[in-house]
Amino acid sequence: MGKTIAEKIFAAHLRDRISDETMVLDIDVVLCHEITTPIAIMDLIEKGKDQVFDPSRIKAVIDHVSPPKDSKTATQAKILRDWARRHRIKDFFDIGANGVCHAIFPEKGFIRPGNTVIMGDSHTCTHGAFGAFAAGVGTTDLEVGIYKGVCSFRTPRTMKISLTGALPQGTTAKDVILAIIGRIGVNGATDRVIEFVGPVVDSMSMAARMTLCNMAIEAGGTCSICPPDRTTATYLWPFIQDQYASIDEAVADFAQWQADPDARYESEMTIDVSDLEPQVTFDYKPDQVKGVTEMAGTPVDQVYIGSCTNGRIEDLREAAVILKGRRIADSLRGIVVPATTEIYRQALAEGLLTTFLDSGFCVMNPSCGACLGMSAGVLAEGEVCASTTNRNFNGRMGKGGMVHLMSPLTAAATAVVGTIADPRPFLS
C-alpha cells in the first residue's frame, strides 16, 4: 500500500514504536525561541541534564519580545543567549539579526523536504511548506527534543485538500486558508496532517505556501505539508548547491517525499478557489469567517501588517501596491513589522518602507510584535484591529481587544478606507 508524505517521513525517522498508535521519531531540527525554551533550559539545569543532543541541529532566535520590554523579558532573552553560547549553538539570532521564528528559519535554509521539525510554538506547522513534518509542541516535548533529539507523535492520519482552479486577483493564500478553516472548523483537523495538493499549490510561491501551512493549527492540525517540488528546490538552492549538481537533481531527490499515487487518506476534499473572494474573520474564533463584502464597513482602530503568517517581503510588496501614493485614514493607526532583519533590509532597498511611512504607518523592527499581545502595539479595552496575523482569540492582542484576520491586501485597503474594505477595487 502506498504512503502519504507524513507516513514516509515517519517511516524514515522511526526510533521507537511504542504501540500501533504512538511512535517516537528522531528529530532533524529543534527550533527554539525565548518564550517557551528558557523554562525548559531552567528545568534541565535543575535536574542536572543541561545537555543538547546536537548543537548543529538546534536553531534559536529571540523574537517574541525583541528588544526586551522589561526585566522579565530581558531575563528570558539572557537565559536563551547564555545557553546558546554555553552549548556552541552557532545558529542563534539575536537583536540586529533576528526575526520571527517561522520566517527567519526558512530564510536561512534550515528546513528541508523530509525533515522532522519541532518547536515550542504552535505555528511550527509553517515549515510544512517545505515538505517537512513540522509540529508545535509544549515545553516538555521541547526539553526532551533538546536533550535527546526525539519526540513522540500519534501515528499520522492524513487529510488531503486539493486546491483547484486559479486564484482571482485580490485573493491570496491567506484567504484560501481562512476559507478552509471556516469550512472544516477549529477542530476539523485535530490529530491530522493536512496534505495540500493541486494546481493552486503547485503555482504558489514558497511564501504563499508558508502562509497556507501556518494556519493549519487554527483547524487543530498537527502539521500541514506541501509536496516538495521545483519551487522548493529553487528557493533552497543557495543552501543546497553543495549537495546537488543541479536544481533538476534536487527536484528528483525531493520527489521521494511526495505521496505515492495509491496512498490512502483518511479524508479527501477538493476546493475550487476560482470564485473565492477575500476573507475576513469575525468574533473570537478563526473559523468564524465571512467574505469581505459582508464585513466591509466594520470600524477598526488599528491595522497591523506582520507576523509569521504575513510579514514576508511578498506581503509587504502587496500591501505597498495599495498604499503607494495614498494616506491611511485619520481614524486609525497603522503598524507594519517586517518579519526578519533581511526582509526589513529588502523592504528598505525596494522603497517599501518609505511607502509605508509616507502613508502614515509606523514601521517597527522585526519581532512577533502585537500578534499575541506580549510586546509593542497591543490594543486597549474595546479596540478593534484589522490584522494579517493568525489568531483572533478574545484578548489575544491585548485584554478586551478584538482582532479581524485578513490578508495584507485587505489590511492595506482597510487602512486607506478606515473601515474593513475590499482590496479588489484598488487593484483594477
Add this chain to the structure above:
Amino acid sequence: MNRFGGAVFRLDRDNINTDEIIPARYLTENSKTALKPHLLEDLLIDGHRFDPHNQALHQARVLVSRKNFGCGSSREHAVWVLEVNDISVVIAESFARIFRQNMFNCGILAIELAAADIEQIFSLPEPLSATVDLEASCVRMISTAAGSTSHTSATFPFTLNEFDRQLIAAGGWLAFADERY
C-alpha cells in the same frame, strides 16, 4: 504517581483556548507558581467574562468541559497553571493535540468521554466530586449535595492509550525518555 480526583468544576463551553486558560502577557514568567493567580483570566462563557476568583474554581481538583479543550497555542503554561492550582484532571469531549500531549507529558490526566457522558456530568447536581481509578479506567462522579441519593452518582469508563498510561506511570515524558533513549 499522582493521585487523581477531588472537587469538580464545570466549564460549559466548546473550544476553550490556551489564551483564555493563561493569557500571553504572563508568559514572561520563568516559574510555574507565578502563573497561579491568572488561571482562566480571559475566559468568556456565553459572551460574558467569567469570574476567575470564583471560590468553587479554587477548590477544584478536576475540570470538566466540552469539545476541543485547550486549542490554540503550544504554551505548556496552560497545563502548568492548572497544575499549580492543584488541578490534575481535565475531562472533556475532546482535546486539542498539543494541550493533551502536554498534560500527559507532565504526568497528569486528560480524559476524553463521549458527548452523552459529558452531558450527564453537566446534569448532576452541585457540588460534585470525582474519583479516578486508573487501573479500572473509570471515573466516578459523586454529587455531594445534601439529600443526594445513588441517582446522583455515575461511573464513566474511559480509555487511555498505552503510551499515555506509561507517561502517567513514569511521572512524565522527561523521566520516561531519560530512561529509554
